Amino acid sequence: xxxxxxxxxALRLQEGESSSLNCSYTVSGLRGLFWxxxxxxxxxxxxxxxxxxxxxxxxxRLKATLTKKESFLHITAPKPEDSATYLCAVQAVxxxxxxxxxxxxxxVRA
Amino acid sequence: DGGITQSPKYLFRxxxxxxxxxxxxxxNHDAMYWxxxxxxxxxxxxYYSQIxxxxxxxxxxxxxxxxxxxxxxxxxxxxxxxxxxxxxxxxASSSGTGEVxxxxxxxxxxxxxx
Numbered sequence: 236x237x238x239x240x241x242x243x244x245a246l247r248l249q250e251g252e253s254s255s256l257n258c259s260y261t262v263s264g265l266r267g268l269f270w271x272x273x274x275x276x277x278x279x280x281x282x283x284x285x286x287x288x289x290x291x292x293x294x295x296r297l298k299a300t301l302t303k304k305e306s307f308l309h310i311t312a313p314k315p316e317d318s319a320t321y322l323c324a325v326q327a328v329x330x331x332x333x334x335x336x337x338x339x340x341x342x343v344r345a
Numbered sequence: 346d347g348g349i350t351q352s353p354k355y356l357f358r359x360x361x362x363x364x365x366x367x368x369x370x371x372x373n374h375d376a377m378y379w380x381x382x383x384x385x386x387x388x389x390x391x392y393y394s395q396i397x398x399x400x401x402x403x404x405x406x407x408x409x410x411x412x413x414x415x416x417x418x419x420x421x422x423x424x425x426x427x428x429x430x431x432x433x434x435x436x437a438s439s440s441g442t443g444e445v446x447x448x449x450x451x452x453x454x455x456x457x458x459x
Contacts (some may be wrong), residue, residue, distance in 0.1 A: 239387065244385075266444060266445055267445040267446070267447075269447060269448075271450075276433075276453070276455070277452055277453065278351075278435050278437075278450035278452045278453045279388075279435070279450045280347075280450075280453050281448075281449055281450075283449055284444070284445060284447055289451055322387070322388070322390075322440060326445065326446055331376065331393070331395065331450060332378075332393065332403070333390075333446070334387075335387035335388040335389075336387050337385060337386055337387045338387070
């Protein structure tokens with residue numbers, strides 16, 4: 236069974252204080268790893284897809300990286316508007332479905 | 346303006362009632378999904394559909410039913426058999442072509458049992 240574990244559960248940052256979120260996964264063959272952002276009371280917003288170990292993708296202050304066992308979402312010099320819950324999901328090579336982690340809630344204080 | 350719409354945004358259900366949540370997409374996606382989100386838990390898959398007139402149970406299908414009569418629409422019915430239906434429900438869709446399935450989500454429906 237595919238498993239996705241995100242840590243920490245919550246992260247409180249000062250504006251400008253860079254940090255990283257972790258997504259550890261167990262899957263029998265990775266087709267893709269996905270990062271989403273979710274604001275309170277809203278649906279998740281797609282951020283990135285990573286396909287293979289060593290791959291990196293960036294969007295504004297966010298950078299996602301992938302190894303064979305985990306992915307990191309680095310937030311560089313965060314702003315209060317980066318406050319959200321960040322979700323990680325994996326898709327196995329044999330499946331169309333995604334398995335989601337419980338998310339990391341990031342709060343950035345001005 | 347392409348996207349996924351869900352209605353209503355908030356829904357209140359009395360004990361013993363069936364309720365139907367609407368999901369419509371104009372992205373021309375083949376696949377559609379329903380998830381349930383509870384505090385502190387990851388999204389859990391209820392049902393999914395790869396093509397019109399076909400759907401499969403996800404991990405927590407008991408007490409729910411769906412239909413897929415049109416490509417654009419995938420309504421979810423929460424039946425009285427679902428013992429703990431209070432949750433945030435999310436609909437998603439993905440392109441049926443290609444192997445990687447980025448899913449795009451609607452705004453969600455919050456269901457509360459009175």
